[in-house]
Amino acid sequence: MAPDTARDAAGTPVPRLEVRNLRRVFDGRAVVDDVSLRVMPGQVTCLLGPSGCGKSTTLRMIAGVEMQDAGEIHVDGRLICDTTFRVPPERRNIGLMFQDFALFPHLSVAENVAFGLKGSKAEKRARVEQLLGEVGLNRFIESYPHELSGGEQQRVALSRALAPRPGIMLMDEPFSGLDNRLRDEIRDLTLDVLKKEGAAVLLVTHEPEEAMRMADEIALMRDGRIVQQGAPYNIYNAPIDRAAVGFFSDINVIKGKVQGALTDTPFGQFLAPGVPDGQEVEIVIRPQHLKIDFDRGGRGPDPTPQDGVPARGVVQRARFMGSESLVEFRMDFDGSILKVTVPNVFLPSPGKALWLTIRRDRCFVFPAEA
Ligand SMILES: Nc1ncnc2c1ncn2[C@@H]1O[C@H](COP(=O)(O)OP(=O)(O)O)[C@@H](O)[C@H]1O
Numbered sequence: 134m135a136p137d138t139a140r141d142a143a144g145t146p147v148p149r150l151e152v153r154n155l156r157r158v159f160d161g162r163a164v165v166d167d168v169s170l171r172v173m174p175g176q177v178t179c180l181l182g183p184s185g186c187g188k189s190t191t192l193r194m195i196a197g198v199e200m201q202d203a204g205e206i207h208v209d210g211r212l213i214c215d216t217t218f219r220v221p222p223e224r225r226n227i228g229l230m231f232q233d234f235a236l237f238p239h240l241s242v243a244e245n246v247a248f249g250l251k252g253s254k255a256e257k258r259a260r261v262e263q264l265l266g267e268v269g270l271n272r273f274i275e276s277y278p279h280e281l282s283g284g285e286q287q288r289v290a291l292s293r294a295l296a297p298r299p300g301i302m303l304m305d306e307p308f309s310g311l312d313n314r315l316r317d318e319i320r321d322l323t324l325d326v327l328k329k330e331g332a333a334v335l336l337v338t339h340e341p342e343e344a345m346r347m348a349d350e351i352a353l354m355r356d357g358r359i360v361q362q363g364a365p366y367n368i369y370n371a372p373i374d375r376a377a378v379g380f381f382s383d384i385n386v387i388k389g390k391v392q393g394a395l396t397d398t399p400f401g402q403f404l405a406p407g408v409p410d411g412q413e414v415e416i417v418i419r420p421q422h423l424k425i426d427f428d429r430g431g432r433g434p435d436p437t438p439q440d441g442v443p444a445r446g447v448v449q450r451a452r453f454m455g456s457e458s459l460v461e462f463r464m465d466f467d468g469s470i471l472k473v474t475v476p477n478v479f480l481p482s483p484g485k486a487l488w489l490t491i492r493r494d495r496c497f498v499f500p501a502e503a
């Protein structure tokens with residue numbers, strides 16, 4: 134943990150940024166509703182959710198350019214904003230970076246990065262050189278923005294935001310203006326620089342891959358609320374509901390009804406611990422966690438405890454996707470479609486009958502949604 138972490142009277146580290154029960158209402162509708170978050174110095178938290186779920190509004194309240202209707206914001210354990218008291222944006226020691234970052238076109242790269250800096254000329258120059266070194270742009274120090282590529286401009290914008298050593302960096306979809314190949318590279322570089330600088334970072338994105346790549350912690354947001362919060366691994370592997378699974382990947386859903394903490398399906402029985410008798414459930418499974426097996430004269434593979442009972446389906450289509458193939462089956466048992474991805478090339482002809490099994494350890498059982 135960064136050495137400049139604040140501590141409370143008992144010596145416990147205090148979050149650099151803490152948001153408590155933040156709320157914002159527009160036209161009678163809460164677009165941010167009871168949002169609470171903590172970010173430690175040197176940590177990256179991603180606020181992840183679909184467009185319109187309230188991510189930018191949350192960020193704007195923390196930046197101080199939007200007022201909340203309820204809730205508090207604390208920095209290093211100090212209240213900086215509630216509904217009656219408010220430290221102005223420029224005194225919050227917060228760095229900002231947005232998708233349409235604008236560099237000053239008439240200023241050189243060095244002048245852009247030095248823009249918000251205080252101190253002597255030599256001190257400013259040293260800081261500018263340090264940051265441009267970190268982002269690998271020292272050779273452009275006297276260039277002008279129009280002489281740089283989009284990715285290079287992005288790195289200048291990052292340097293400018295970090296130059297005054299903000300304790301907190303707020304980033305709103307900062308990579309969405311960049312093309313795919315470039316984006317991965319810039320994400321990695323940005324993460325390295327952010328970690329080196331030790332700020333607490335709150336990064337907003339609607340892309341799960343970006344959140345998984347960058348975040349120490351993901352806060353999954355939906356309709357103004359944080360529905361789940363945790364390390365990327367936990368969010369992906371222990372999702373809270375069907376929509377949380379579906380936000381990260383394609384899903385298949387198999388329906389069942391619970392009897393004695395078990396549900397019967399064409400794929401055999403699934404455990405449904407704690408679910409009352411008669412409750413409808415959905416077994417949610419990602420396409421990469423179904424297994425395909427061959428037909429043996431009208432029979433599939435033998436049932437196993439790990440994979441349950443096989444069910445037969447007929448290939449509707451098969452597509453090569455590069456690192457994997459996607460095969461869609463129409464299932465004999467009810468005519469529904471199940472999607473399966475397999476690594477490498479697997480392109481069975483439409484009309485071919487094959488057998489599917491479901492990995493028991495990779496499926497999620499949720500109460501059925503209305
Ligand atoms: N100033 C505003 N006035 C009215 N509605 C707004 C305003 N700003 C945002 N909203 C609405 O609040 C919701 C959340 O917006 P936003 O925070 O920008 O979402 P996100 O960043 O997750 O896409 C949207 O429905 C948006 O239309």
Ligand SMILES: [Mg+2]
Binds near residue numbers: 185190305
């Ligand atoms: Mg937004």
